[in-house]
Amino acid sequence: MAGDSLTGSRIRERRLMLGLRQADLARDVGISASYLNLIEHNRRRIGGKLLVTLANVLGVEPSILTDGVEATLVASLREAAAEARTPAVEIDRVDEFAGRFPGWAEVLAETHGRIGALERTVRSLSDRLTHDPHLAASLHEVLSTAAAIRSTAGILAEPGELEAEWRDRFHRNLDEDAQRLADSSRALVRFLDDSDQGVERRGIPQEEVEAFFTARGFYFAELEAGERSAQQIADAASELDSRAARKLAAAALADYETDAREMPLAILQEALGRCGVAPDVLAREFGVDLHRMLRRLAVIPEEVLGRPAGLVICDASGSILFRKPVAGFSLPRFGASCPLWPLFTALSQPGRPIRRRVHQQGRAARDSACFAISWTAEPPIFDHDPVLRAAMLILPSQLPDEPVPEDSRPVGASCRICVRRGCAARREPSILRDADGAEHAQM
Template identity: 80%
Template sequence: MTADSLTGSRIRERRLMLNIRQADLAQDVGISASYLNLIEHNRRRIGGKLLVTLAQALGVEPSVLTEGAEATLVAALREAAVDARRPQAELDRVEEFAGRFPGWAEVLAETHTRIGALERTVRGLSDRLTHDPHLAASLHEVLSTAAAIRSTSAILAEPGELEAEWRDRFHRNLDEDAQRLADSSRALVRFLDDSDQGSERRGIPQEEVEAFFTARGFHFPQLETGAATAAELAHQAPELEGRAAQKLAASALADYEVDARAMPLGVFKEALTRVGMRPGQLAREFGVEVHRVLRRLAALPEEVLGQPAGLVVCDASGSILFRKPVAGFSLPRFGASCPLWPLFTALSQPDVPIRRQVHQQGRAARDTLCFAISWAAEPLTFDTDPVRRAAMLILPGPSAEGAEDGGVPQEPEAQASRPVGASCRICVRRGCAARREPSILRGSQELEPVSL
């Protein structure tokens, strides 16, 4: 049923809301009750003067009776039905439901949105509780301190007299342990606090740095124009409270500053328009390494790049050093990422550009185009082991036709999307040879083989 055929339903709902009898409304507008009944059951179309008269009698604008439900509301209801996996849902009557009961429709759509947000929060917290080494260390500190306080208290509570020197020492230890417990508890609460005032999450330097970059959209006009230096921005940022966070941010901003000087924004935009999404060719044009082009592309505003972009940088151990999240590709906050990511493939093939189209399964599954490469972070010598880094540019959406991998021809099968996950603990994929541990998500095969 189309939106414009629901005028009668809206007239009926409005009349019932005002507690007006059908016969009384018909008399007020000068038509028979039987004709009004046909109108209210959408068996007679209505317009012109009669519509205006009915709207005046019901105390609303004519557009309230004629316009259909908001497209976003209808779309939200359809999404709720699909997510509920209820094939018997009457999807063909969703517009009628939204038109007749707009209040309940909004409640249902809002509830669906809230449930989705809570599910994402639960998954994020589960991943955090499972893999966050800092959280584990903080909990261990709290439990150890509590155990020390209990032991000291038990000694003081034992019958018998203690020498004054030992009693004072135990009291002093008890006071110190209690203070340490209070400090650890406050730090733990602060670490876990995810207030609704913003997306920033504090507690460790990496999170302060991420909050700093996120608040500025990962783009810094001051460094583009040379109006400020990386050190100045890091020192003045209110999000960076600790010296460690300032140092990490200054290092990342220094890379940004070097990239901006080698690839000025205006010139780079022109080259990107002319060349397209070809990191290898862009690197040759500017005479820079491919990984710097990947960083530069991720730092461009979405309106300049023409699409959202994410970035991940890791070291040789696979630990995430820098992350720019992007919708459509889930990035675990702490380590234990999917080993099938092109990022880690690049680590096994030093200095070889990798182009992969992957499909990350999950609630918002979609195809994603990834460019990755690893490089030596320090000059190679005969007396030291190489220190390697890897970077991966993430472009959610359909594969870009004609995009290349930086100069290395791809085998035909590389063009098909390859399934990957986010982290084994929250991955729904089944039968994955790279799985390290069972998933906590319902519906996964908890007893499938795990690689050791």
């Protein structure tokens, strides 16, 4: 029996594993229970949007439903081989390996996934240690309290008798410092646990705004249709707890509102069909600044643009003001980014459009087309320094294992998690390098 003829059976097995009733699953995906019954008994073919919706509800990749675990295992092995970049790997024999040694193939695929998860955790922790003021303050409190306890204990441990008054005083200090250490340690653990569960990051406005935009998929149908204003949406957003976050979100939404009004989605989609993803051509057609077209292309639905897109906006100091992550191009949290990004090249050459193909080394990285430009955020005035901004649209290759073009330039995410050797732009050693310290920061 052909592999795709078992899709319905796999859907049924997954549903039963999750303890879902057929009627409940049908309701969740928007079809009738009788139609789902036909699908599960392989009497109706399934694909497209319905397959993706079913896979999302069942919590699996669509390929597992259509091809089965075997095909998914082979795909994982191919991905591991591609990311290892080892010429000696026999890619053409991966099917044979998975068939003859399925157990070892599972171990290799699972190890590959675990390594990827650990590297993502390292990146996340590195970003938080570098840029999270609350975490830094908590760690400082714990370390300073531990140092105070160590100092007091050292005095009490010295040979010789202390006067009773001084001994009692040191004991009180030791007890108070120990209590303070316990309280600050509990607070630190609670903060880390809350952060891991996606709870609001305690008054960090930019992260509140990023969580808000991420939750909406960076797309606001109300602004596209002109049904609500940017300020109304920002005021009603439950993800924005602080006044600073609401102010930042309202400013970003106001830009979105202006772009949607002057570059309506339906007209932009028609122009994309004629011109392709050519930001400079599209900007001229709509009579808008190029940075606004980059901003607009990054937030329209993926099915309209025809591919996923990312966006980074920074100020003249290089600090990231707004970012839309995209698979295939790692974006560190605010600041400490790779200085080789086209974003910063554009920042040094105001008004000049920059187009570059770049490639980030590391797992799951892809060749990306980047379009960048910097502009003055306000009209130029004599005797006043210009306020510069820069924006970069990121369009990663749609194939993870696609060969890297010869003209693609190597870049990183940030120095702390970049594995490139011999980079003249490196600021500090990478925490992902070998312990032998083969590469050091070049100052």
